[in-house]
Amino acid sequence: MAVTIKDVARVAGVSPSTVCRALSTPNLVRDETCERVRRAAAELGYSPNRAARGLITGRTANIGLIVPDLGNPFFPGVVKGIQARAREADYAVFLADTDEDPAAETQLVRTLAKQVDGLVLCSPRMTEQELRGFAAETPLVMLNRRVGRLPAITFANVDGMRQAVTHLTALGHRRIAYVAGPRTSWSNRERARGLRAAAAAAGATLVEIGPVLPQFDGGVAAADPVLAAGVTAVIAYNDVIALGLLSRLHARGIAVPAAISVIGFDDIPMAAMVHPSLTTVGLPMESCGRAGVDLLLGLLQDPDRYGATRRELGTQLMVRGSTAAPPNA
Amino acid sequence: MAVTIKDVARVAGVSPSTVCRALSTPNLVRDETCERVRRAAAELGYSPNRAARGLITGRTANIGLIVPDLGNPFFPGVVKGIQARAREADYAVFLADTDEDPAAETQLVRTLAKQVDGLVLCSPRMTEQELRGFAAETPLVMLNRRVGRLPAITFANVDGMRQAVTHLTALGHRRIAYVAGPRTSWSNRERARGLRAAAAAAGATLVEIGPVLPQFDGGVAAADPVLAAGVTAVIAYNDVIALGLLSRLHARGIAVPAAISVIGFDDIPMAAMVHPSLTTVGLPMESCGRAGVDLLLGLLQDPDRYGATRRELGTQLMVRGSTAAPPNA
């Protein structure tokens, strides 16, 4: 059926060993022989069977990728980055979606771990303890979460919030609401922390609303409490919530940004497409994916490296149409 | 390192062969032995090495999934369905994103084909000839495209357009624009065909604009020609274009749906979140993914089946806020 190394060997008139060497370590083979093997391989369209190779080398050349919910527009960007970088390095990517279920997540990690050289976990929802356990058994990189010294790529959430608050206070805002995401979310905790620090430093008052689900409807539900809080600006845990806010504010006839300013987080594609376009803290999603793969591949080469296994990527406030000076300014 | 069948055999006091049989064909093994093997396997946390199994059985228990662009909100829904169904059947999913590049697509098909039992191609961009060629070599299912008798899951594009036109003409519209997607897109051709037929049947005039890229900016660019065409309603090739239309219409101060009605296609999540919410033809994206995997698994069991290898999934018009009676009605 498929063309094997033996077929190439026969056509090239050499042994399978030589074929293998000619293709993987050419300096061990005479140039002329090497060329002959190359031609035979090309002619037959040979490419080594990865399963067979993996069996003996112990490397599968696969990485596993686990995401909570592909439907969340944040993840496709990250996945694209992972995908692209993995392909460059000749790794294939197993994808699994957990539907935000921590139990499914641990199950999938267990299943996938045996078929791959390493795992990339996007915004993992499982407990720290579980993560530590898995990390001890399998090379593993987390994205958008940090647990102790485990390898991780994160975003500068705190600095992002500082930028957002600086922007708002420069415009004259003094009273700001935060619509919180899930309490269990690491990034929510980070963002809240950064926000509190920045608000305190700027002398602004912070009103915390929520937590709500990080979905459109969560934002819709949070809009009325935000208005009731008497703030002139609101920062949402993420863009999807911010879009829900915008929708409900529009429905209630509240003008954005004239009456209230809105800031999101993530810079999902949709953020630039709505009216008014959403001011938001942009995250380099694709870079995050790429950096995660880079880190993982580094770990695979040198499993004992303890340096440079954590990286924080910068964030950038994207000033758009949903923020302006407060009404009474 | 990892626990192998030999370890289990040693602990259970039997040969590897018996372990294999006990776990895969228990009726060939005495109950008591079987139980002993089971316990040993459980105790050691054994699970067979898929690569080794694949080597001898010829089945990898993997399927490959190729999508043009995960960033397009249409695809994550499909991918989720594929993912979920594959997992139920104990298949793992290799994901590859082609970035809308047909050359990358053919390359990936070639690469992936060797590591999987079958492929699912989402909205493939390659030529019919290439598709036929690959289909002859590898079990393969297309989603959202039909080529001859090749296995495929498609949507009832024509009927979807009929529903859209019926809705508009019932509201009193007589002059309708269509913003076309890429000429190379199979679904664009289908939708245009269905639209022409429905418009003709309803006695409505159809003005075709475009083609444009199936992106937000494509819709933005199409808005002015649409207005210039003097229509009271516009149907876009997909939701993303429709959202671009809405954005540009809003920017020009054109009221939707008062001055012009807008209809999209796909029902991506965003469609329900904008103001006005977008009337659109909904596609069962997740079902499509599941159906694709079902079809593929069927093909793998019985490669020569020629019946029931093509399925068309129904569409449903979602009437929302972007359509109303025409202004002069």
Add this chain to the structure above:
DNA sequence: CAACCGTCCGCAATGGATTTCACACTCTCC
């Protein structure tokens, strides 16, 4: 008691690629 049958299980081959080891050959230098 012999012949036979069925059940249960181990041996060994298999799949494809990699890698160790050893052999064959050439070249160099004493």
Add this chain to the structure above:
DNA sequence: GGAGAGTGTGAAATCCATTGCGGACGGTTG
């Protein structure tokens, strides 16, 4: 010219799970 170094190649072992074949054993039947 023979020892030694160096280079290129093949045979065979290896990775792990699966499976055809045959052996062993217990039980049944004539």
